[in-house]
Amino acid sequence: MSYPEFLDPLETASREFLNDLQDNAIGAICRHAQDYAPLIRQKCAEAGVDARDISSIKAFREIWPFIDKDDIRVFRDTHNDVGGGTSVTIPGLTVSMGTTSGTTGDPTPIPNSRLGAPEIGYCRDLWAIGMRPGDYHVHMMFTYRGGHRRRLYNELGVSDIYLSMHPAELPRLVEASLRFRPTVMNNFASPFLHAMEQYIEKTGIDPVDVFSSYKGAIFGGEPLSDRMKAVVKSWGLELYETTSLGDVASxxxxxxxxxFHAYEDLAYIEAIDPITTAPVADGEIGELVVTTLVDRLCPLIRYRTGDLVVIDRRPCGCGRVHSRFKILGRATDQILVEGRSILPREIMGIVENHSETRHGLFQIIRREREMPELSIRIGYDPERLTGSANALKARLHDDISEQIGVRTVIELVEEAELLKLGPPHKIPRVTKK
Ligand SMILES: [Zn+2]
Known part of the structure; x- marks a missing residue:
């Protein structure tokens, strides 16, 4: 049976069509948010803005107020509102409660409707990778946070195989892959990939055979490092990176x-200067700001994500016109040392180049935005030490201080200890202590 290349014809809609669609959708979602989401209503009152004046994206960009994570937390605490003033209760529409990931603070509850924007996005993504009705799809969950978002996959006629993202599940993943020959896995995260690498080394299984049926696997949780990309490629597996679009979509x-593709029928994205909030042109670095166009239960409007990105709205080689963006890091992760701005991903390649620290586990210690030196805690695998830990420390120190060009202080800890500092699927890359 032949299927279309894209699941939804909207994926290849023209730029003019997408612009029209957004101009038509923005007023309605703004009115809904102002009428029913208390934080948005408060922000509009403070800014003297009325959603009835929003008739286009242009008008929206000129007057609509921004919100950020702190606004939501403050509203939650002062109004005893668990949803932080951004949730709307519509009886019969809320089918489950999820939360944000809580990477940079307390997780915020998010009500889920039957077909949420993240689910719609993932179905398009998995279809584009090659998943088709009748296929098996391995779903690895690092928490049950997103586990309720299953309905659309099932409607596509796909059978899910559920595993938890824990090293103890590795033999089951191998067995399920050999027995059911799934086409897509969703998703891998760094600690699990590292465990997989060690498992392959210890057991001698052939990863190319194990993963031969996969057309791709989704990778999420944090940026994918160059070393891991190469390792997974040697298994014959193509990784597709994913992240949350500021909690309004995937x-x-x-x-x-x-x-990353942002589906523009589901969300409107823009970039701003993180200090002045002035608009930043496509192609230049700015903070990503997202606006849902479809979510009536959690209408996040002009939500500042804290991610530094570069947006590209030119058509993509895959055939889609929907905008893309690259993430450079989190605005709050930026550290200044001797006037030099440093983001964690600059350190990644240097750390993972050493065999003992090949997993790239490190944290930048950032007590203030501006620090006199670059202070890094790095996790190493004691089993891979060939000399003393001090010699490794000296090697890392020389490499980092030379390549980054600032004074560097390194603290070495065993990987297992460092991993305890984060949730199961990632560690905070920047920490205060
Ligand atoms: Zn594309």
């Missing part, structure tokens, strides 16, 4: 691997 890269 966003995944396509086969061109040239940025």
């Amino acid at each position: 966003t995944t890269d396509c086969r061109m691997h040239n940025g």
